[in-house]
Amino acid sequence: MKPTSIYQAWQYPRRSTASIMMQVMLSLVPGTVLMMHWLGPGVLINWVVLIAASVLCEATVMRLRQRSIKTALNDGSIVLAAWLLALCIPPSLPISQLIVGAVTLSVLGKHVYGGLGQNPFNPAMVGYAVLLISFPKTMTLWFDPNLAVSWTTPAVWADWWNLKWFANPSVAPWDSITQATPLDRLREFRNQSASVSINSLHTSPWRELSVAWLMGGVYLLARGVIRWHIPVAVLTAAIIALTVQSYLSPNTTLPVWSAMLYGGMVFGAFYVATDPVTAPSSVRARLLYGASIGLLSVILRTHSNYPEGFAFAVLLMNASVPLLDRWFVLDKRS
Amino acid sequence: MSSSAIHALPGGLALSAPMDAHIDATIHELDLQPSYYLPLINYSRTVLHPEVKSGDCVLGGEQLAPGVVAPTSGTLTEIRQHPWPHPSHTQVPTLVLESDGRDEFQQFTVIDHTQVGVEEILNRLENSAIHGLGGAAFNTANKIRRAYEHKNLTLIINAVECEPGINCDDALMQQHPSEVLQACNAIRQWLRLPSAVLAIENDKQTAITALRDDQTPDLTSIKITELPTIYPSGAESPLVQRLTGIKLQPGERATDAGVLCLNVATVLSIHDALMGQAAVDRIVSISTQSLQHSMNLRVRFGTPLKAVIEFAREHNTAIEAAWRSNTQTIRIGGPLSGFAMDMLNAPVLASTNALIVGKEHPLNEATACIRCSECATVCPVNLLPQELYAAAASEQLDTAARYSLDACLLCGCCDLVCPASIPLTPWFRFAKDATRQKQQSDAAAEVARLLSEKHSNRVQRRAIEKEQQEAARRAAAAQRQNSAQDIKAALTRVKNKRPGSGS
Numbered sequence: 001m002k003p004t005s006i007y008q009a010w011q012y013p014r015r016s017t018a019s020i021m022m023q024v025m026l027s028l029v030p031g032t033v034l035m036m037h038w039l040g041p042g043v044l045i046n047w048v049v050l051i052a053a054s055v056l057c058e059a060t061v062m063r064l065r066q067r068s069i070k071t072a073l074n075d076g077s078i079v080l081a082a083w084l085l086a087l088c089i090p091p092s093l094p095i096s097q098l099i100v101g102a103v104t105l106s107v108l109g110k111h112v113y114g115g116l117g118q119n120p121f122n123p124a125m126v127g128y129a130v131l132l133i134s135f136p137k138t139m140t141l142w143f144d145p146n147l148a149v150s151w152t153t154p155a156v157w158a159d160w161w162n163l164k165w166f167a168n169p170s171v172a173p174w175d176s177i178t179q180a181t182p183l184d185r186l187r188e189f190r191n192q193s194a195s196v197s198i199n200s201l202h203t204s205p206w207r208e209l210s211v212a213w214l215m216g217g218v219y220l221l222a223r224g225v226i227r228w229h230i231p232v233a234v235l236t237a238a239i240i241a242l243t244v245q246s247y248l249s250p251n252t253t254l255p256v257w258s259a260m261l262y263g264g265m266v267f268g269a270f271y272v273a274t275d276p277v278t279a280p281s282s283v284r285a286r287l288l289y290g291a292s293i294g295l296l297s298v299i300l301r302t303h304s305n306y307p308e309g310f311a312f313a314v315l316l317m318n319a320s321v322p323l324l325d326r327w328f329v330l331d332k333r334s
Numbered sequence: 335m336s337s338s339a340i341h342a343l344p345g346g347l348a349l350s351a352p353m354d355a356h357i358d359a360t361i362h363e364l365d366l367q368p369s370y371y372l373p374l375i376n377y378s379r380t381v382l383h384p385e386v387k388s389g390d391c392v393l394g395g396e397q398l399a400p401g402v403v404a405p406t407s408g409t410l411t412e413i414r415q416h417p418w419p420h421p422s423h424t425q426v427p428t429l430v431l432e433s434d435g436r437d438e439f440q441q442f443t444v445i446d447h448t449q450v451g452v453e454e455i456l457n458r459l460e461n462s463a464i465h466g467l468g469g470a471a472f473n474t475a476n477k478i479r480r481a482y483e484h485k486n487l488t489l490i491i492n493a494v495e496c497e498p499g500i501n502c503d504d505a506l507m508q509q510h511p512s513e514v515l516q517a518c519n520a521i522r523q524w525l526r527l528p529s530a531v532l533a534i535e536n537d538k539q540t541a542i543t544a545l546r547d548d549q550t551p552d553l554t555s556i557k558i559t560e561l562p563t564i565y566p567s568g569a570e571s572p573l574v575q576r577l578t579g580i581k582l583q584p585g586e587r588a589t590d591a592g593v594l595c596l597n598v599a600t601v602l603s604i605h606d607a608l609m610g611q612a613a614v615d616r617i618v619s620i621s622t623q624s625l626q627h628s629m630n631l632r633v634r635f636g637t638p639l640k641a642v643i644e645f646a647r648e649h650n651t652a653i654e655a656a657w658r659s660n661t662q663t664i665r666i667g668g669p670l671s672g673f674a675m676d677m678l679n680a681p682v683l684a685s686t687n688a689l690i691v692g693k694e695h696p697l698n699e700a701t702a703c704i705r706c707s708e709c710a711t712v713c714p715v716n717l718l719p720q721e722l723y724a725a726a727a728s729e730q731l732d733t734a735a736r737y738s739l740d741a742c743l744l745c746g747c748c749d750l751v752c753p754a755s756i757p758l759t760p761w762f763r764f765a766k767d768a769t770r771q772k773q774q775s776d777a778a779a780e781v782a783r784l785l786s787e788k789h790s791n792r793v794q795r796r797a798i799e800k801e802q803q804e805a806a807r808r809a810a811a812a813q814r815q816n817s818a819q820d821i822k823a824a825l826t827r828v829k830n831k832r833p834g835s836g837s
């Protein structure tokens with residue numbers, strides 16, 4: 001008799017997929033609220049639009065695939081993926097582009113491979129990469145947080161509205177107040193071979209946000225939702241790589257700790273690289289996977305056309321997961 | 335075994351029965367039943383050929399088929415298709431024994447193990463159809479025979495009983511500590527071993543105290559070893575690993591590594607068999623679904639499950655209440671390793687160690703595997719349940735075999751932690767059974783093929799060639815033997831000629 005569903009004779013505190021996703025989302029709340037607070041209403045709009053569009057897209061796809069919409073949405077994985085993407089993109093990103101991101105995330109990120117559990121690439125990072133490649137200009141445009149924060153001023157709300165709907169930053173009267181993220185500035189410095197001064201980098205609120213993600217990650221570790229191997233491997237490898245780099249070219253690099261905190265490294269280590277679906281299964285493979293992501297993202301950060309290398313590092317390593325699994329696990333079995 | 339250190343297990347779960355559980359350790363006796371049902375198939379799905387026919391009158395203890403003895407005296411009324419306690423929920427050819435109420439037993443001689451060889455003892459075990467009572471129901475004589483070939487044999491008496499809700503061995507040790515120790519000691523003696531380990535989980539303090547109290551100085555060669563509770567330490571390969579540190583490879587048996595694990599209740603039946611008593615019953619634990627209430631009952635093999643449950647309902651109000659909330663399904667085995675059963679006229683067999691009565695908790699519908707590897711983390715034998723599942727669910731039995739399906743203990747640890755609520759263990763049970771069936775039908779097909787080809791020239795030629803080769807080989811062997819004998823004779827002659835050599 002083939003098993004269909006199980007009945008357990010005895011209750012054991014089982015953790016469901018949905019509850020795991022809920023825990024992750026819960027741990028994201030403080031950082032997300034801070035980000036909205038510091039970077040303005042654009043973050044909230046991104047968050048709402050991305051999640052709504054992704055859920056809608058997911059439901060449509062499930063409908064077309066004639067699967068149960070309810071089970072697909074119940075596990076919360078799509079909401080989480082959209083949420084993660086919302087935290088990676090600039091507040092000024094136009095709504096049309098957000099929708100492109102949402103569709104990419106759901107269709108290209110998950111369903112072309114057969115849905116949750118089958119996708120080799122992290123859906124949020126697929127969305128991010130496609131957006132970055134398709135809309136390099138808007139995706140690298142960040143407003144000066146000190147000027148953009150005006151939750152209470154109606155005029156600013158109207159400006160946000162214009163900006164988000166009409167997709168052209170110059171519509172807004174404040175295109176002059178855009179500002180590079182610390183890593184962007186760092187690139188500029190590097191390209192001009194100028195030496196770096198931290199004070200000119202506008203480090204707030206990136207540093208604070210990284211601390212929030214770190215705390216969220218520690219919470220997840222403490223609750224046993226994620227295991228330590230991947231985040232620790234990512235962060236350790238990144239620290240080592242940055243240390244080596246700062247010895248090789250001390251003028252154009254930031255101090256190691258600042259470099260760790262000003263980009264998406266901490267966020268990625270705890271929230272992106274740990275996605276179980278796209279990470280390898282065994283402990284040793286996970287350590288190597290994490291370390292490679294840490295190393296690659298430092299290399300890409302320095303030598304690619306984009307200021308932040310984490311997304312591409314993750315996608316590259318995602319592609320090598322079957323190989324890692326085979327090396328570390330299958331060999332042992334057969 | 336040199337050190338008494340307990341080795342760690344790569345997985346497993348720390349489980350224990352509810353703190354306030356009421357476990358009735360009295361061993362109740364079930365009355366004689368009007369009929370007994372004895373399946374003519376063993377757990378590895380080999381069909382057994384009866385040595386009796388319907389209409390025969392038999393005595394208790396009489397052998398009816400290889401590995402099947404009559405649980406009481408009576409008449410064999412028929413052989414028919416009847417359910418058996420197996421997760422496949424199938425019916426199999428079954429001997430029906432109508433009891434005559436006299437409960438007479440065949441007389442066997444007492445075997446004095448200090449006087450006879452191991453082979454004679456094993457023959458007795460074979461004839462008494464002794465099977466392991468721990469759950470897997472292996473043929474005990476075969477198991478001992480395999481182990482006995484080893485020079486450095488370690489004997490482990492398995493009284494671990496690690497699954498909550500199963501407490502038949504616990505009850506046995508609480509009630510008969512000195513018999514248990516003496517039986518263990520007897521086995522140790524006839525296996526010619528200096529000592530044996532009796533492994534027990536440290537949450538069974540009542541039984542441990544009872545054993546220690548009865549451990550007279552002549553029984554100190556039985557070393558009572560307490561294990562911290564980790565499920566499934568009572569399964570053979572985890573137990574061997576925890577006690578000896580030996581990690582069995584997939585497909586390897588403990589006996590291959592020179593370790594003989596015998597369940598404590600099995601040890602007592604072995605002892606009974608040598609004392610000339612037929613071993614035709616076992617203790618069954620019956621628990622409510624919450625595992626809050628549990629009782630133990632001595633049941634003859636072949637007794638319908640229904641009779642066991644009725645007795646339990648009469649004698650235990652909690653079980654009665656649980657039964658009333660029920661949907662006519664019980665669970666055979668423990669809460670993790672067991673399986674649901676709705677055919678209550680299926681009989682109790684050697685493997686039926688526990689029954690659970692009551693409404694089961696329906697789980698969420700299984701969702702997609704998120705590759706979290708929680709299952710692999712808890713697997714006590716280091717398998718990859720997620721990969722096994724992918725193979726089993728697509729019925730790729732070869733792939734499943736490559737992922738060592740064979741080594742899976744069906745312990746249910748992976749099931750319990752899977753966030754996607756995937757019925758992993760039921761799938762593995764299904765795949766194991768399908769593999770067994772396939773192997774058997776492959777073997778049957780092979781036989782059929784050979785038979786059909788019997789008349790073809792090719793086969794005939796091959797047979798003739800084979801025969802010629804065989805004849806040549808025999809001739810050569812005979813010659814070798816002759817020349818060997820010649821040499822031997824020559825040597826003896828030489829030796830005899832040498833006068834007064836040696837001291």
Ligand code: SF4
Nearest residue numbers: 713742743745746748
């Ligand atoms: S049921 Fe099999 S695969 Fe699952 S944990 Fe137990 S031994 Fe491992």
Ligand code: SF4
Nearest residue numbers: 703704706707709752
């Ligand atoms: S525990 Fe369940 S969801 Fe996680 S890897 Fe194993 S089978 Fe997949």
